[in-house]
Amino acid sequence: MDPAPLYQLSKQYGPVFTVHLGHQKTVVLTGYEAVKEALVGTRQELAGRPPIAIFQLINRGGGRPFPLAVLRWAPSNITFALLFGQRFDYQDPVFRSLLGLVDDVMVLLGKPSVQLFNLYPRLGALLQLHRPVLRKIEEVRAILRALLEARRRRTPPRGPEQSYLDALIQQGQGKDPEGLFTEANVVACVLDMVMAGTETTAATLQWAALLMGKHPRVQSRVQEELDRALGPARLPRPEDVHALPYTNAVLHEVQRFITLLPHAPRCTVANTQLGPYLLPKGTPVLALLNSVLLDETQWETPRHFNPGHFLDADGRFVKRPAFLPFSAGRRVCVGESLARSELFLLFAGLLQRYRLLPPPGLSAAALDTTPAPAFTARPSAQALCAVPRLQGR
Incomplete structure (x- = not known):
């Protein structure tokens, strides 16, 4: 005009x-x-x-909000590349099937019927409460067996190990008197990694994006720091975490605030003295991680999203002893280092390029941070807008 x-x-x-x-x-x-x-x-x-x-x-309608679940794809593909030695196309039916099945299993594991089965296994078995989960797990096993067979055919007998699956195959080709590397055991190992290695990191990245849409001032400060440290074009690298204290603090606060896995079940393997209490061998112990991450004696504002929990008066990153989202001790999460690197690179790369906003007609305050019912405290199904940032690119 x-x-x-x-x-x-x-x-x-x-x-x-x-x-x-x-x-x-x-x-x-x-x-x-x-x-x-x-x-x-x-x-x-x-x-x-x-x-x-x-x-x-x-532009045939232009951009549109994207579902948070899309953010599961990248971290899951990283895990799959490490496990299977190949990165999947996002439209690959095997990739889509695996993600869908993992999602189904996590939702089923969070249902009251499964909790009842865990408390009363005999009654649960009589009522067939476990059957829906086992059916989905068997579908996952079928995919894993197919991937295992395909990997066996392409892996030279003494070739380099390019994936976790390759390593298991190589071990199975040598002496295995105890049968530790049978197909059933290999599939069981990979199943554990698929379930544990995709859901947690993927859900945390979704939470991080949602909380940035909910807290635009925090998002702006992260992007200002990224611009200063990286400029408009250079991609973030793992070592950049030391030059990005506020970004690092925000990621830690995301993990503290969401308490993705609320508890860590344990069991005594011998008679154990715990403070003034003697716990007999075989005693179940439930360590509530969420009680640590929300402990009022350890955090200034435990119920509020506050990156300042991990910053000192000069804006330097501070590691807090009560930060235990990966648990602690002998059974600390084996993938902690990988998860930290994945989250940092994906989160920093995403905010370097895009401004995350609520969908049109929805305010930041209206974004819902109530967890969806599932085994992990994942965010409920929502959408965000990713607006390209104008930095001369």
Whole structure:
């Protein structure tokens, strides 16, 4: 449209005024001071673009919100590449099937019927409460057996080990008097890694994105730090974590705040003195990790999302002893190091390129942080908008 009439109106109404363009109420900025303050002074708050009808037609509707579940794909593919020695195309039916089955199993494991089965196994077996989970697990095993067979055919007898599956196959080709590397055991090992190695990291990344949409000021500060440390083009690397204390603090606070795995079941393997109590061998022990991550004696504002929990007065990252999302001791999560690296690279890379916003018509405050019912405390099904950031790229 011709801007001349708008410029003339500014002489009457000042550098900032409102007009109706069709049915859309629009704010108009004129003059150096008003335009500079809006485009530069607001940083990310004015980085979006309004829908323009003709461009939406040209681009066949333009962008649309993406479901949070999409963020499961990248971390899961990293795990699969390590396990199977190959990265899957995101449209690959095997990849889609595995993700779908893992999702189904996690939802089923969180159902009251399975909890009842765990408490009363005989009654649960009589009522067949375990059958839905076992059916899904058997479908996963069938896929894993097919991948195992395909990997056996392509792996030279003494070739280099390029994946976890390769390593298990190589071990099975040598002397195995105790039968530790039978097909059933290999499949069982890979099944454990698939279940434990995809859900936790994928769910944490979804939470991180959701919380950035919910807390735009925190997101802006992360992006300012990324811009200073990395510039507009260089991709983040693992060693950059030391130059990004606020980003690191935000990721730690995400993991603390969501308490993804609320407890760590253990069992005494011998008579154990625990403080003033003697626990006989075989005693089940339930360590509530969420009670540590939300402990009022350890965290200033445990019920609030606050990256300051991991920063000192000078803005340096501080490691807190009560940060135990990966558990602790002999059974600490074996994939902790990998999970930390994955989360950092994916989170930093995502925010370096995109501003995460609620869908049109929804405020940041309206985004729901109530966990969905499942084995892990995953976020409920929601969508976000990813708006490309303008940094000269």
